[in-house]
Amino acid sequence: MSAPTADAAEFAILGKDAKALRALGAERHLSLSDLEWSAIQAHFKSLRREPTLAEVETLAQTWSEHCKHKTFTSPIRFTEGRKTRLIKNLFAETIVAATESVKKSWCLSLFEDNAGVVAFGKKWALAFKAETHNHPSALEPYGGSETGVGGVVRDVLGCGLGAKPVLNTDTFCVGRPDYAGALPEGAHHPARTLRGVIAGVRDYGNRMGIPTAGGGLWFDDDYRLNPLVFCGTVGVLPQWAVKKEVKPGDLIVAVGGRTGRDGLHGATFSSADLGADAPSSAVQIGHAIQEKRVLDALLAARDRRLYRSVTDCGAGGFSSAVGELGAKCGARVRLEDAPLKVADLDSWEIWLSESQERMVLAVPPKNLKALQAVFAAEHCELAVIGEFTRTGRLLVTHHERTVVDLDMKFLHKGLPRAQRDAVWQAPGSSKPSGGATLKLADALKKMVGHLNVCSREWVIRQYDHEVQGGTVIKPLQGVRHDGPGDACVIWPHAATGDMKDPMGFSVAHGMNPEYGRLDPYWMALACADEALRNLTCVGADPGRAALLDNFCWASPEDPRQLGALVRAAEGCRDAAKGYGAPFISGKDSLFNQSKDEKGKDLPIPGTLLVSAIAPVPDTTKAVTMDFKGPGNALYLIGRTNDELGGSLYHKVLGRAGGEVPKVTSPATALDGFKSLHAAINRGLVQSAHDLSEGGLALAAAEMGFTGEFGCLLDLDELPRDPRIYTHDVLLFSESPSRILVEVRPEDESAFLRHFGKGAKSAPVRRVGSTMANPILKVVGLDGSVLLEEPLKELKEAWQKTLPGMLE
């Protein structure tokens, strides 16, 4: 028997004033507000006792922004222009309300589990989740991104009764790798951060045997102190395994890795400012093979139905896993039974540690023996650490000393809600101003080589994007397997065991923080639009798409930041309703701001990543974005407006202002996507590519150099706002909902029959044709030749940027 630990003793808070409590909180990295401290004080006062350290730690973790999403679920006084209104619960009123209003029978689990779940055929389901691991990746890029992957993979493993991961996605927002300015002490250079996070994703994902085949990169110097690392995972599970339950009397079984001192205070730390004094123990240490063992054993046990419920140990470790599973009944835990990495852990450390690769199961006692055998066969450790009860209490002991004895109700419902203020001021005049003037050809060359659109091959090749043998549309496409695909298509036969069914799915993304700088509302709609048109381009069904939201924002304590966040959430609401695409899961990461080298706050630009998933009914009919032959017709779907605000064109010119791209009618956009989907399913489309950063010119250039055929475009044929007379707008505007499509001459009339002709239908027009000569040739409104660029040169400019900076 070990000596009684200090932390089972009282942790005196009762007589203390707010200042003293704040100091106590800062010392222990608790991130509790004054209001939360006083709720804890009042609770223990009514119990007539002091709390223990482990109890305060448990409350701080459970009530953290990371676990409870306080900003999204607490009241906000929102002032927009001269009007002020009270939002009681932003999450419920935007994301959830919109999802409920679109009512899709194929949504099997929304917001309640570790991931969202949608039906995939009659027997199977897809679990999808994306998370961020920003603060740890800023501190230790390699370990941060590694455990980011490990964490989201466990979310999917712990979704329902366990899903088999079949796809990983990774999106990074970082400072430019050639950043030459000053950095505060302790901050990594953006190039080092980027190399580290890529290596982390590579080493963890590849070792786990999960293809990494989707994602993105965005460069902006305002991410230099707070890089963003988004990790997503899709899992396949049988529909019978979607629901889970815990019954009193079930054993609490911990499986997988041992518990150590790594990853203490991860949840509370994620709400703190990053600084030179940030605790390094907050970053966990990843071990991919350990997680692979857990995966293999868990799914074998699932199929033998040996447990009733499962969740992963993420932020807060055992405290949150057991706390969540036992929330409705109660739980009793004996910490001395948990396998440890080192013997000298304090009780609160065992209870709160975020050591990786651990999961907690609820196991009927009669199944324990069989479960032990399954895990032993995979050399995966297993320990019974307690049982679920019907007491409604969370009771934790360590060598018979009580370290936690909390009311589940207080733990989960006792969090006091603080009201915050939010302000949104609509931007005034949006006339473009400043910047250089460039010839169209020079602007195009600069644009193709810009960091935010250039080739990602250097990164993608380091990920095993074909393991499991299901990546039938790959991230790199075209004759030389190096063009920028819109999305991957996965045919998950390794998970389903069914090689006869050609059904697969696709995952795509939308993100553009530049638009958010102008108006986060339109950014949100543009992000959803981009994700959906990417899906459509490869052959996925846009009418069956489900979305994930991942918000990364600066401090919500700044009313302007919070106002922008409200605006983005309202954009998500209107996107879900407008496209009929429900949000099935999401996550937010706030407080992404740090003191720069001059001691000034550097907030990240408000960032929203929308991830979309949809079934591809027949993967043998999927489409890639490379031109397939000469003499084919090029059709443009969607209308071009004068929308250069936040565009890549303005970026390379150094020009400010301009109209932010707007999806004024998601219904019309969706109509265009659905028409294209029908045409793809009939085999009438040779290639399709969405117009995003860089507009029409860039999309056509990419399709050309990837397929090694040229094209001729006539700008006068563009469906457009008739008030546009300038060529740069027609070439580079980033109006959403547009897709460029290649159709064989013999298929043109059949193709056009899929498009409506009503006022609310998406416009579609023939705007040019492909040709054998490998050049991008564009004719202007007056019939003059505006561009005649060899594709080879454009491709070289597009390819050299990233390797040049990272090798």
Added chain:
Amino acid sequence: MKAPKILVLRAAGTNCELETANAFKLVGGAPELVHISELKSGKKRLMDFGVLAIPGGFSYGDDVGAGRVLANQVRHTLTDLRQFVRLGRPVIGICNGFQVLVKAGILPHSNACDQNASFTFNDSGKFEARWVHLRLNTQSSCLFFKGLPEMIELPVAHGEGKLVLKSPRHLEDLKKTKSIALQYVTEDGKLMGYPHNPNGSIFNIAGLSNPEGNVLGLMPHPERFIAVNHHPNWTRQTYRKAAVGLEMFRNAVVHAR
């Protein structure tokens, strides 16, 4: 006709076993995933199977060296492997499985099961996934290649795939015994450096067989080309190609019948 039993070997960190098993299933085999510990405990016996496949992955995380730990287990647990090979039963090691066969002394063949070759990190210093052009050795008696064209394409995905030999003499031996089963080449069949040779392997070696031709180890992944739409250019009509990976599995199954 009875489906031959295929042993698909597993260990912690193996990760291509399901698609490898599916490939065998597709051509009429009866694959079974068997953990190395089941062979060690005697619960399963190698000699009960007609084909052995060691799939790709990162067995034991490739700690100490790619495939090293599993290779030692194979040496000490699968003591009947040499007899299995002598009986002419097909053995295929893919990627990590090839690394295991080499480090266990099964390939290149030597009478005493000495290890005469090994793998080191790619010349590029990075893990890389890409499709490569390969030339099969038409003089090799490798049973997996029956009926295949001389030039094929398959994907590679590895960080530690550069084959090295103990001495130049061993390269001569390999040539003499027609054990160089396949080589990385350009589209028109020439031996060239990176990226055509993705890792810097000596003499562009992508795979080895034993002189009898029933054991094949290769870095590329045939189980990732078992359907027409696995090829990266299947959406281009002119590039539509038969799934050659599948034929390797078919040859093994046919042989084992």
